[in-house]
Amino acid sequence: MPWLLVWLFVMLTWLGLPVAAAGPKSGGHLVVAVPIDPDTFDPHKAVAAATREIDYNIYQGLVSFDTEGRIVPCLAESWETSDDGTVYTFTLRPNVFFHNGRSLSTEDVLFSLERVRDDATGYPMMWPKQIEEIVTLDDSSIRVQLKAPYAPFLSELVDAAIIPKEAVAQLATKPVGTGPFRLVEWVMGQHVKLARFDDYWEQGLPYVDTVTFRIIPDPATAILNLKAGAVHVIPRLSPDVAWQVEQAPDLKLLKGPMNTVQLMAYNLDREPFSDKRVRQAINYAIDKDLLIEGAAWGYGTKIGSNMSPVVDLYYADLADYYPYDTAKARELLAAAGYGQGVSVTLSLPAEYDLHVKSGEMVAAMLGEVGIEVNIELVEWGTWLDRIYTKRDYDMTIVGFTGKLDPHTALNRYTSDYGRNFSNFRHEEYDKLILEGLQATDIARRQAIYSRCQEILAEEAVAVYIMDPNDLVAMRSDVAGWRYYPKYVDDVGHVYFDK
Amino acid sequence: MAVVWKEKQLEAEGRGKERASLFQPPCKRASRVNICVGAVMLLAIAALAVISALSIVSPPNAMDIRARLVPPSKEHLLGTDHFGRDLFSRVAYGGRVALKVGLGSTVMAALLGVSLGGWAGYRGGWWDETIMRIVDGLMAFPGVLFAIMLVTVLGPGMKNTILAIGFANLPLFARITRASFLSARNTLYVEAARALGARPRHIVWRHVFPNSIGPIVVQATVTCSTAILTEASLSYLGLGIQPPYPSWGRMLKEAQPYMGRAPWLVLVPGLAVFFTVIALNLLGDGLRDWLDPNTR
Secondary structure, X not given: OHHHHHHHHHHHHHHHHHHHOOOOOOOOEEEEEEOOOOOOOOOOOOOOHHHHHHHOOOOOOOEEEOOOOOEEEOOEEEEEXXXXXXXXXXXXXXXXXXXXXXXXXXXXXXXXXXXXXXXXXXXXXXXXXXXXXXXXXOOOEEEEEEOOOOOOHHHHHXXXXXXXXXXXXXXXXXXXXXXXEEEEEEEOOOEEEEEEOOOOOOOOOOOOXXXXXXXXXXXXXXXXXXXXXXXXXXXXXXXXXXXHHHHOOOEEEEEEEOOOEEEEEEOOOOOOOOOHHHHHHHHHHOOHHHHHHHHHOOOEEEOOOOOOOOOOOOOOOOOOOOOOOXXXXXXXXXXXOOOOOEEEEEEEEOOOHHHHHHHHHHHHHHHHOOEEEEEEEEOHHHHHHHHHHOOOOOEEEEEEOOOOOHHHHHHHHOOOOOOOOOOOOOHHHHHHHHHHHHOOOHHHHHHHHHHHHHHHHHOOOEEEEEEEEEEEEEEOOEEOOOOOOOOOOOOOOOEEOO | OHHHHHHHHHHHOOOOHHHHOOOOOOOHHHHHHHHXXXXXXXXXXXXXXXXXHOOOOOOOOOOOHHHOOOOOOOOOOOOEOOOOOEHHHHHHHHHHHHHHHHHHHHHXXXXXXXHHHHHHXXXXXXXXXXXXXXXXXXXXXXXXXHHHHHHHHHOOOHHHHHHHHHHHHXXXXXXXXXXXXXXXXXXXXXXXXXXOOOOHHHHHHHHHHHHHHHHHHHHHHHHHHHHHHHHHHHHHOOOOOOOOOOOHHHHHXXXXXXXXXXXXXXXXXXXXXXXXXXXXXXXXXXXXXXXXXXXX
């Protein structure tokens, strides 16, 4: 009986707490564990996802995205689009300050967008080529004229950080942005320290006083630090160590989609993958559910084409297009003339444990239908160079991350796209992608991109495996973590709920 | 360990304990015990490796996701790993890999190193200078680092691992052979042979080489054990044996995230490496004492 009372008491206080502590609290020092250093803090030159995950808190663009991936106002308070989809007019938000104290003007926007457009800058994306000209209209509005309608323009613009002209020379190590945090210190291989920016334009944000991103490459070490309280959050935790978090009483594990497409791509210019029947056979031979369970401990969502279910406006559910059926796989292989078996090489990026594990399972599954798979581990640098750029490979497993717009996600399979490393060539597909760019009507775009996803599935361009779960481990007193369909760590909304 | 064995042996023979003091030079009997123990342990590991090639154990790469991280039981003698693969089969197969790499790279290092060192030692002069300076250069690299470098250049896999480790160990053999050839060259029996008109080839094969074989054999056992350790390190780093094939180093790496949950995953390959290296070191120790003229 007394135990029951104690239990009741505990339950009541536990249930009552969130009500009592209404609203986030300010203050505190947050420590986040990340595996690698940023490459540079110059937002127009950075290519590493590891940079974007941190500098999201320092830099901002004219527009941003919300947790659903919708485009929302940021430094631009509002914007208008011309009917033909080629002219965008942005109105700047008043009273926005840079970390150096100066207020934001249209000149800064002009300078930043021109810098992104300039070939000498080395901006890693191609979309700025679509811009015809940029004109400042008055103190608060600026007009961007495109060469042709380009539907994904706004979702590409989210990454174009607005920077002050005077800080550009030292931007790589001394970033100056408009975000909720400013950089205090970056010690390579150790930590990146941020402090709250007091003149930040969004009322009440950020909550914590400082944020330290500690560079901890080994997940086991990160977990030990989390358990000891030296680290508060581990974003993108490896599913291998998730059990440790689930078992610890003062830790919690959040699960969300990652908006990553994990796929096994093959080189369509090589035998036997040039034969559609072989590609389909491989799709039938792989039990995706078992693979997700085995390689990711069940933390993943099955997919069937090159899009994650997170992009729900455009997602076509093709996850069961090729149900697991080894008999059918053997039949197709025999029809293609590989009834006696065939030997192929599967190159896996060694640094990505999930892809290596998935590869081991794929090898076992394909072995059952007579495809002998030789695994080769390659370093990430080699992967990018030999496989992604030079297209010298048979099969590989990789993940394509965070695309907000269906065009950006699907454009990579057009015949003349520089990174079409599958060597997929399909007339209808190319035409559809081009059409999608011009279409401004959502229903039309939906129809176009559904068909594109269907073509990819039908042609079995790759084995689309899963969108792995984004696991975030944190101390139980940390609250306010937000999931976005992009690779960022939003520490601006995080607070301590003690 | 050696001393304990020796003491037991001496006691069994009813001899005084004082004779087996630590300060006494090792005697032949103790070295024989070391050799026996080392050889028996090695044979056991070799037997394990042979078993893994037979079909009586389940294949090392057969997965069963539903039976993952199962503790040791009747079906799985040593438990299963994160893919539900039988740990016994994997450790046995890993033994095969370890022995192949250990012996392969040692034989390679010995053949090349002995030829180079022997040539340098016997010919002397600028041959000696050139060869030994190159060998010195190679020696400047730490063995494991050198192997890592070579594997990075050659690419991973069993053959390249053997090549890399063999090459990294070559300088040791060259050095030792050269030293023994140098000292043998000036001995009376070589002089006598030369005086009798023996050809250099005859002198080297019949007189110099047999008298230099001792240190080379000892070096070979030691190299074999370090080669196995190096292979484990390389595979741990993902540079050695490629998945899904098991190697002890790779198994250790794969087990790391589950250490607290399935300790047998770390213990089993760890102990396997430990026993093999101990066995080889005992053998090497014993052989050295046995072949050393000072203890004869």
